[in-house]
């Protein structure tokens with residue numbers, strides 16, 4: 001894995017008046033990673049992105065892009081960035097190709113071959129000579145990405161990119177972003193308030209709440225973390241005995257749906273201990289099922305807890 005650090009947040013903070021909107025962010029994003037920036041509405045995601053691309057000033061701290069400070073060395077830093085903040089700027093009465101040519105004029109060193117390469121990469125080859133007004137939202141989104149990628153940035157920033165896309169469009173975008181990161185080595189920074197969507201798209205997620213980074217974790221660890229409930233089905237006449245045994249482990253039992261069931265908040269690695277305890281006491285265990293918290297439940301738990 002390429003360990004070039006494409007983005008480095010160093011205590012980045014944004015204050016507006018007396019309010020701290022983004023509070024002391026410190027983390028890195030390496031090349032080749034799709035990073036999901038998650039948070040409920042108003043958490044500070046857009047404000048962070050606006051600082052990253054120099055649209056607003058950083059009050060305190062630093063953001064480095066490919067080692068260049070966005071404050072002190074703006075031109076060198078921004079050269080490495082392709083971004084779509086809010087809607088992509090497209091001319092609907094021009095064709096996709098004309099739009100790209102127009103942008104290529106503003107970005108030095110973009111050749112005709114590069115335009116063709118990028119059209120191929122975003123899968124718009126068959127429609128690139130059609131007018132943008134005939135494009136679906138998903139195609140417009142991809143044309144926007146093509147435009148942001150023309151100058152070969154190391155970092156692609158997308159603010160809520162799936163807003164307004166249908167499931168097929170989301171699927172397409174997701175696969176495309178993963179390919180871009182994993183095959184082309186681009187660092188992709190995607191903000192969203194939808195965790196379920198991030199799960200399928202990102203390698204790692206950072207959760208923002210009230211301007212603070214409250215969690216940063218690989219998506220795999222994130223998915224497997226948190227509380228799961230274990231539902232143990234036993235002989236109904238032994239339920240009170242089983243509850244007393246479980247209480248000796250300092251574990252609570254929650255009301256279950258069926259007689260003969262015990263619902264225990266438990267991590268997976270604690271299951272063998274519980275199982276052994278019940279078996280040794282002669283309890284008839286019929287089944288043990290793990291009931292994972294859904295991703296949305298986990299997300300809510302993290303963000304609610306920190307309020």
Ligand SMILES: Nc1ncnc2c1ncn2[C@@H]1O[C@H](COP(=O)(O)OP(=O)(O)OP(=O)(O)O)[C@@H](O)[C@H]1O
Pocket residue numbers: 016021039040041042043044045046047048193
């Ligand atoms: N110029 C400003 N002056 C005062 N408050 C602001 C300003 N810009 C943003 N805020 C506040 O900062 C907080 C974070 O806003 P931001 O738009 O960054 O959140 P977000 O995570 O992107 O949310 P959303 O998903 O709703 O876009 C909000 O409470 C917002 O009202």
